[in-house]
Amino acid sequence: MQVSFKVRRFDPEAGKPPYYDQYTLDVPDYFTVLDALLQVRDEVDGSLALRCSCRSAICGSCAMHINGHAHLACKSRIQNFASKTGEIVVEPMGNMPVIKDLVVEMKPFWSKVQAVTPWLIPEGPPPQREYVVPNSAMLELAGVMNCIMCGCCVSDCTVLTVDKSFLAPAALAKAYRFVADPRDGVSEERLRELSKRSGIWDCTRCFECVQQCPKNVAPMERILALRAKAMEVGFTNNIGSRHSESIARSVKHSGWLDELRVPIESAGLFNIKALIGYIPVGFRALVKGKVPPIIHRPRPGADSVKRIFEKLEVRK
Amino acid sequence: MLQHDVLIIGAGLAGMRAAYEAKKKNVDVAIISKVHPVRSHSAAAQGGINAALGENDSWENHSFDTVKGSDYLGDQDAVETLCREAPADIIELENMGVAFNRREDGKLAQRPFGGAGFARTCFVSDITGQVILHVMYEQLLKMGVQVYEEWFCLSLIVENGVCCGVVAMDMLTGKLEAIRSKAVIMATGGLGRVYHPTTNGLICTGDGMSLAYRAGSPLMDMEFVQFHPTTLKTSGVLITEGARGEGGYLVNAKGERFMGRYAPQRMELAARDVVSRGEQTEIDEGRGVDECILLDLRHLGKELIMQKLGQIRELALDYADIDALKEPIPVRPGMHYQMGGVKTDAQGKAPLPGLFAAGECACVSVHGANRLGGNSLLETVVFGRRAGAGAADYVNDVPATAVSESAVAEEEKRIKSLFAREDRGETAAKLRLEMGTTMKANVGIFRTRENLAKAVDKIKELKERYKGVHIQHKGRVFNTNLLAAIELGFMLDLAEVISTGALARQESRGAHSRMDFPQRDDNNWLKHTLAFCTADGPRLEYRPVTITRWQPERRTY
Numbered sequence: 001m002q003v004s005f006k007v008r009r010f011d012p013e014a015g016k017p018p019y020y021d022q023y024t025l026d027v028p029d030y031f032t033v034l035d036a037l038l039q040v041r042d043e044v045d046g047s048l049a050l051r052c053s054c055r056s057a058i059c060g061s062c063a064m065h066i067n068g069h070a071h072l073a074c075k076s077r078i079q080n081f082a083s084k085t086g087e088i089v090v091e092p093m094g095n096m097p098v099i100k101d102l103v104v105e106m107k108p109f110w111s112k113v114q115a116v117t118p119w120l121i122p123e124g125p126p127p128q129r130e131y132v133v134p135n136s137a138m139l140e141l142a143g144v145m146n147c148i149m150c151g152c153c154v155s156d157c158t159v160l161t162v163d164k165s166f167l168a169p170a171a172l173a174k175a176y177r178f179v180a181d182p183r184d185g186v187s188e189e190r191l192r193e194l195s196k197r198s199g200i201w202d203c204t205r206c207f208e209c210v211q212q213c214p215k216n217v218a219p220m221e222r223i224l225a226l227r228a229k230a231m232e233v234g235f236t237n238n239i240g241s242r243h244s245e246s247i248a249r250s251v252k253h254s255g256w257l258d259e260l261r262v263p264i265e266s267a268g269l270f271n272i273k274a275l276i277g278y279i280p281v282g283f284r285a286l287v288k289g290k291v292p293p294i295i296h297r298p299r300p301g302a303d304s305v306k307r308i309f310e311k312l313e314v315r316k
Numbered sequence: 317m318l319q320h321d322v323l324i325i326g327a328g329l330a331g332m333r334a335a336y337e338a339k340k341k342n343v344d345v346a347i348i349s350k351v352h353p354v355r356s357h358s359a360a361a362q363g364g365i366n367a368a369l370g371e372n373d374s375w376e377n378h379s380f381d382t383v384k385g386s387d388y389l390g391d392q393d394a395v396e397t398l399c400r401e402a403p404a405d406i407i408e409l410e411n412m413g414v415a416f417n418r419r420e421d422g423k424l425a426q427r428p429f430g431g432a433g434f435a436r437t438c439f440v441s442d443i444t445g446q447v448i449l450h451v452m453y454e455q456l457l458k459m460g461v462q463v464y465e466e467w468f469c470l471s472l473i474v475e476n477g478v479c480c481g482v483v484a485m486d487m488l489t490g491k492l493e494a495i496r497s498k499a500v501i502m503a504t505g506g507l508g509r510v511y512h513p514t515t516n517g518l519i520c521t522g523d524g525m526s527l528a529y530r531a532g533s534p535l536m537d538m539e540f541v542q543f544h545p546t547t548l549k550t551s552g553v554l555i556t557e558g559a560r561g562e563g564g565y566l567v568n569a570k571g572e573r574f575m576g577r578y579a580p581q582r583m584e585l586a587a588r589d590v591v592s593r594g595e596q597t598e599i600d601e602g603r604g605v606d607e608c609i610l611l612d613l614r615h616l617g618k619e620l621i622m623q624k625l626g627q628i629r630e631l632a633l634d635y636a637d638i639d640a641l642k643e644p645i646p647v648r649p650g651m652h653y654q655m656g657g658v659k660t661d662a663q664g665k666a667p668l669p670g671l672f673a674a675g676e677c678a679c680v681s682v683h684g685a686n687r688l689g690g691n692s693l694l695e696t697v698v699f700g701r702r703a704g705a706g707a708a709d710y711v712n713d714v715p716a717t718a719v720s721e722s723a724v725a726e727e728e729k730r731i732k733s734l735f736a737r738e739d740r741g742e743t744a745a746k747l748r749l750e751m752g753t754t755m756k757a758n759v760g761i762f763r764t765r766e767n768l769a770k771a772v773d774k775i776k777e778l779k780e781r782y783k784g785v786h787i788q789h790k791g792r793v794f795n796t797n798l799l800a801a802i803e804l805g806f807m808l809d810l811a812e813v814i815s816t817g818a819l820a821r822q823e824s825r826g827a828h829s830r831m832d833f834p835q836r837d838d839n840n841w842l843k844h845t846l847a848f849c850t851a852d853g854p855r856l857e858y859r860p861v862t863i864t865r866w867q868p869e870r871r872t873y
């Protein structure tokens with residue numbers, strides 16, 4: 001089939017801003033975007049720079065934006081990406097500075113991975129033999145260890161775009177791998193660290209990382225699991241977990257959200273600075289007639305909601 | 317000038333395991349790698365890693381299976397070391413955090429693999445290499461080992477007959493640097509890209525073998541190239557032996573489980589050379605399906621496939637449009653592994669003083685004429701560790717050698733002259749494909765004098781034409797165009813050594829099957845091939861095989 005690749009180019013040695021090149025190729029249907037780009041490099045334009053190593057979705061080198069979202073080029077079949085006019089747009093990943101063409105700077109990515117203390121810290125000396133642990137726990141770990149550190153999730157994370165300090169999905173999924181490991185002895189310390197600013201509570205659950213991950217690691221789900229574990233061991237003294245608890249309390253009590261109470265409880269009753277910060281928001285809501293009712297009354301059926309809560313709490 | 321006691325080239329499993337050991341011994345160690353460590357090809361290993369851990373198994377059994385698998389060319393003292401030390405090394409990996417699958421009782425699970433008398437392959441579903449590689453990298457981070465990431469090693473520096481450093485390029489800037497070190501450990505992995513197609517990644521270009529060879533260290537047993545029985549047709553992507561280990565069948569166009577003809581007892585789980593020859597015979601005699609045979613997993617059931625072979629299912633879906641739950645996967649034998657490499661002793665020491673090697677680029681030799689599945693990951697860990705310790709001990713006894721800056725200037729000159737060539741239409745990519753298809757067609761599963769001679773001539777021709785290869789892009793930042801040309805130079809050396817060694821060896825042993833010499837010939841050929849680099853190509857010498865307790869016998873499965 002005939003495909004036209006529109007590729008974003010940047011050469012730091014050329015002293016000019018990024019631009020797009022168009023390469024039209026006749027390639028077999030089974031070709032991946034990587035196969036096609038390598039053909040460009042080999043036969044058309046040797047200056048095109050990209051990273052690649054295994055060509056079978058296991059080394060994590062060739063992540064890039066294909067039609068605006070992060071994918072592994074070696075796992076992306078051209079027939080699934082070509083538009084009706086046969087065009088595919090290829091650009092470097094997002095949230096990372098470009099070095100040349102499709103090659104991005106991954107140092108910040110790795111330093112975040114390093115920030116989660118990414119190695120096993122067992123309690124006491126190792127046993128004589130292997131640790132005796134359930135297979136189910138190891139299969140659960142293998143699911144996260146499927147992560148190939150490609151950066152697709154980080155490239156498209158919506159929080160990272162506005163807050164460079166966010167640890168971001170790949171490092172947090174890696175952190176989960178240790179917290180969930182029955183052999184690790186410091187889960188609690190890990191959870192305490194992760195509950196700080198830029199950690200697990202900063203994710204907005206936008207789902208991008210789940211969607212873009214080529215290895216089904218589902219980083220957001222891991223982040224949510226970390227939150228649940230953090231609350232279980234009592235790391236509730238932070239905005240995120242207070243927010244969750246306040247919502248739960250409100251819904252349990254009245255069957256619906258008390259929008260006046262939740263922000264106050266999340267910030268903390270004595271957090272005067274944050275509370276003052278809410279004043280302009282409240283004022284704008286007032287002007288637009290969007291202030292929630294001052295008296296928060298239970299909804300019909302609130303009793304049933306409460307019973308559901310109580311049942312779940314007992315089961316836990 | 318940059319300087320370290322021990323410098324390791326390559327951050328795959330062998331390189332990282334060596335670094336871990338050297339660091340433990342408190343020497344100043346650093347790694348250089350042309351890709352980030354976790355992008356190394358060890359990640360692609362799916363099936364598993366061997367160790368005799370079972371109650372009824374023993375390291376002696378493991379050794380015997382390995383010796384028999386090697387068609388008696390493996391050095392038996394080295395094989396014994398490999399198998400004796402395997403259990404402790406696997407347990408150590410587990411203790412570091414590798415999430416090996418477990419049995420009901422929570423202990424390590426093991427699956428059967430080809431050519432093995434016991435189920436002794438430990439595994440993490442079908443992502444074993446990836447998980448071990450990432451865990452090894454975690455350990456490097458923990459210990460603070462310095463890694464020169466995306467640095468490309470261009471040459472070894474040898475002064476007065478001692479290897480004392482390397483010249484390397486920082487790929488992100490294109491700048492050349494000499495790194496001085498008392499010992500260099502070569503851990504650059506395989507050379508799959510000498511063939512086309514191959515199961516190996518794009519970076520497996522045998523650089524370290526060629527670097528050592530050019531520096532005067534001999535390569536051993538290079539004519540033994542493993543063809544894996546189950547690779548996808550167009551891309552060459554591997555389907556792990558674990559698929560047969562878990563009970564998958566190989567069937568021909570008539571629906572027969574044909575392996576009964578070639579290995580009546582072990583069937584699909586005979587050694588790889590035997591299975592690949594069986595498949596190729598079926599295909600050559602017209603019982604294939606579109607130049608393939610079929611790997612049928614359907615009877616294993618959805619749950620087992622999803623839990624233990626999930627990645628395999630994905631690969632077949634992505635690269636062959638086949639859903640292994642519903643249809644058999646068309647596969648054929650494909651180039652997979654180089655049994656030979658830089659000759660070393662059991663401490664990883666090469667004949668060139670100051671040089672060590674470990675992993676797929678080395679030849680100790682434990683695989684002899686044919687490697688067993690699951691023994692290669694094991695080799696990277698056992699001999700990576702030994703090379704790390706060997707180098708650390710060595711550097712304590714030797715003074716640092718002075719290194720002149722001229723080494724960098726020489727490489728700089730070489731690169732400038734590459735850039736200066738005019739465009740005569742010869743690109744590295746074109747030559748690489750000609751080399752790959754020549755090697756597959758003529759130095760493949762079944763070999764003859766005629767074909768091998770043809771390959772030797774063709775490679776000589778390509779080496780001549782290589783001198784005129786043109787480099788289109790002349791920038792310094794991340795110039796993969798330039799690096800691909802340099803890699804091709806490495807590969808042409810190796811293609812020449814492989815085909816020359818294969819032409820010389822007039823017998824059939826393990827993966828080396830000569831149609832014109834169909835028998836194994838222990839009287840004349842129970843010996844290792846050594847290839848030395850000379851101006852007119854490789855000079856071959858031979859060395860005896862070490863036999864400790866297993867005299868060569870007829871090999872059947």
Ligand SMILES: Cc1cc2nc3c(=O)[nH]c(=O)nc-3n(C[C@H](O)[C@H](O)[C@H](O)COP(=O)(O)OP(=O)(O)OC[C@H]3O[C@@H](n4cnc5c(N)ncnc54)[C@H](O)[C@@H]3O)c2cc1C
Nearest residue numbers: 326327328329330350358361363364469505675676692693
């Ligand atoms: C698809 C596949 C599946 C496999 N499955 C199994 C299995 O199930 N069990 C098993 O036992 N074996 C398996 N093998 C074999 C095994 O994986 C390899 O032999 C082994 O991982 C090689 O490890 P290594 O450390 O020697 O090299 P690699 O992991 O290949 O690492 C080589 C390193 O050298 C670096 N390097 C290379 N050249 C240069 C240079 N010029 N400058 C700087 N750095 C350089 C690279 O960047 C890389 O870091 C498999 C192989 C393949 C291809």
Ligand code: SF4
Nearest residue numbers: 157203204206207209
């Ligand atoms: S779900 Fe959270 S971590 Fe994932 S991309 Fe969105 S904000 Fe980032």
Ligand code: SF4
Nearest residue numbers: 147148150151153213
């Ligand atoms: S979680 Fe998925 S997308 Fe993110 S780095 Fe790992 S494999 Fe890539």
